[in-house]
Amino acid sequence: MSSIIPVGPYHPALHEPLMIKLFVEGEQVVDVDLRLGHVHRGIEWLGERRTWIQIPYLAERICGICGDVHRRTYISAVEKLLEIEPPPRAQYIRTIMLELERIHSHLLIIAALFHAIGFDAWFMQIMAIREKVMDLCELISGNRKHYAMSVIGGVRRDIPDELKPKILRVVREVREYTQKVIIPVMETDKTYLARMRDVSKIDYGTAFKYHLVGPTVRASGVYTDIRYDEPYEAYPEVDWEVIVHKDGDNWARMYVRALETIVSCDIIEQCLEKMPSGDIIHPKAKPWLRMPPKVPEGEVMSRSEAPRGEVVHFIKSTGGDRPARWRVRTPTYANLAGIKPLLVGCHVADVPVSYTTIDPCLSCTNRIEIVDVRTGKVTVVTDAQLRMLSRKYTKNLVPRVR
Amino acid sequence: MSSLARYLPPFVTIEKDKPQLMAVCPREKIREAVEHMVKQNFRFVTMTGYDDGQNLVVIYHFAFHPGQNVPEKGTIHLKVVVPKSDPKIPTVSDILPPAFLYEREIWEFLGVVFEGHPRLEHLFLTEDYPKHPLRKS
Structure with missing residues (x-):
């Protein structure tokens, strides 16, 4: 019974x-x-009653942690219909913001996990490191969350050269902390291993059958990452690897996240180094900062890799100043x-x-x-x-x- | 014509291939079409439903992934169009487990009935919500 x-x-x-x-x-x-x-806030219904340039603010507020990736995914869908590409510098800036978001999201969930199993000292230490990333985001965009960086055809704010050393300092600190503290704890702490090893195992077949996304599916050995499957922004131009683990238990899921934090640090460092100079917004897109564009008729889907997995935005345009349908599928839903x-x-x-x-x-x-x-x-x-x-x-x- | 068309079952008609491949499938063949895609190891991304004024449209989104060992990248979309007077589509939730939630959501917001779905109940809205909110008029 x-x-x-x-x-x-x-x-x-x-x-x-x-x-x-x-x-x-x-x-x-x-x-x-x-x-x-x-x-349930009825965001999709609201979106059908907003113009193309009002929706990004709504899209960003779908999630309180990974808002920027929603904004980028929505904007890239609109860009696909408008057939314009953001300038290279804008793509690098978007990549940096997406990766900063991934770092603070992964650190948050690792901290929350330590809290859940009763390691409160770790929780506080990791949150203290995460706070530095949040301060960095505030320095770049003026906001701890909801950066409002991407706009149709580019980004709103530049990352000036004098900020680069500050970003590098924080990124190196996060990487050092992850490598020297978080990963050794995950690998060696007996209590942690006893709680996490072989608990809630999802094998390769099940993970694929249920079409799970993000670190959850990569921890079960499925090689899929939207940054690699359908490359966007500056990801094809930097050197990075998809983290896959075959164990599929609680431990592997968190271990993949810890390793991904380090990969994100590498991506940010390379982006800062390779970032070209030039415009941050497509010249054709400048009027669209204030006035909604007429988006040609069509249906398009755009995908990005959020910290939790694949974010999907689907847009149907009938040629007006607002979408006929805007559909969002968040990673947790999958x-x-x-x-x-x-x-x-x-x-x-x-x-x-x-x-x-x-x-x-x-x-x-x-x-x-x-x-x-x-x-x-x-x-x-x-x-x-x-x-x-x-x-x-x-x-x-x-x-x-x- | 896009080379992606070779991954599609023979009975679908290609509506457009820019910017992404969109194929229309008759509703009685949708289970067969989805099985065809699942056999080729496509990732099932999600389902979208919308009301285009006259008809209700349900789209099944599939994506390539590295495990397939094919050179193509990107997404393929299968579309089913049903009239508002008879909004019925056979369920695919037994072939694709994640469709269980998506079909419930589309039924809730648009009133498309997925025949054979084990539990077509409210998911996001309250049980006594009076209408399908994304239906137009």
């Missing part, structure tokens, strides 16, 4: 609300059900299809950890009701209690850990 644990919808630690129903037998999860839409193979078979105490390793941009667990289906008794468990359960589990694994 299985019991149902409804998890969610609200939870302050993860970013957004989601309701997961866990069907459990004892401590084992046997089935999962989802309910989305607690923060990864939620794989939540069943991810959670089925693991312990209840592993759920917060396994769930964090797909880097969800939706979320859960403010309050959990445990409904015992046999007696109909409802017990309300708070997030703190679930977290305590997770920490107690770590403690049982290694008695010396407080």
Whole structure:
């Protein structure tokens, strides 16, 4: 006989609300059900009522962490219909911003994971490093988030030469920290390994069958990265490699993210070195900073690799000053299809950890009701209690850990 | 004609190949077409639905990936057009597990009924939401 644990919808630690129903037998999860839409804002409907140049601001606010990649993906879709290309310098600047975003997003989720398994000292240290990246973004764009850098046909702000040493300093610091601290901890810490190794395994076949995206699928050995599959901006011009790991467990998913942070640092360094001089916006595109263009009729899809995976924007234009349809598919939406193979078979105490390793941009667990289906008794468990359960589990694994 | 057309099943008609290959598939053949793409190891990206005024349109997006060992890069789109008076399409959620959520979403926003879908229920909106919000008029 299985019991149902409804998890969610609200939870302050993860970013957004989601309701997961866990069907459990004892401590084992046997089935999962989802309910989305607690923060449904009708952005696609709103987009059909905005002009081509108003939508980027809306697109950027789809996500609070990876906003810039949404803006870029939307703008590149419009650029494909308008058949213009941003100048090379603009492409390099976009790449730098996308990679800075990837670094702070990966550091955030690594920190959140350490928090979930009870390593709060690591959580604070990693967040302190991440803060330097956020300050850097503020220095470049004036905002910690929502950089508003890309515009149709180019970028809005230049990266002046005097900022380059500052960017390089932070990037080197992040790389050094990742190489000397985060990766050794992941590779050697016994408690960490005990919690992460062989938990919530997704094998190659399942990952491909469910068409998962991003680091989640790369950790299962599937070689796919939109930066490589369909290169955009300055990625074909810099030297970098796709990180793939074959293990497919919680550990591999986080390890891939840590290695990707280093790759992002390399990409930024190369971009700063190779960045050509010249215009930052296509001359034809300058009037479109203030006035919406007439976009030719057509349907086009644009893809980018966000920190969490593949972002898809689809646009249908009927030739006017606004789209007839604007569809967005975020990476977490694709990864939620794989939540069943991810959670089925693991312990209840592993759920917060396994769930964090797909880097969800939706979320859960403010309050959990445990409904015992046999007696109909409802017990309300708070997030703190679930977290305590997770920490107690770590403690049982290694008695010396407080 | 684009060389990508050789990856498509024979019974689809190519609508346009710029900027991306868009092919129209009759709705009774869509399961066959999707199986054809899955056999060639295409990545299923997502599904889009929209209302073009007269008809409802559902697009199945597929993408090339390095695991296929083919020189092409980019995306291929299969389109199914159904009249508003009879908005029914056979489900592909048993062939492609991720379509389970996308089909629910398209049913919710446009009212396209996916025949054979195991759970065509509300996903994003409340259970008693009165209409399909992305339908025009």
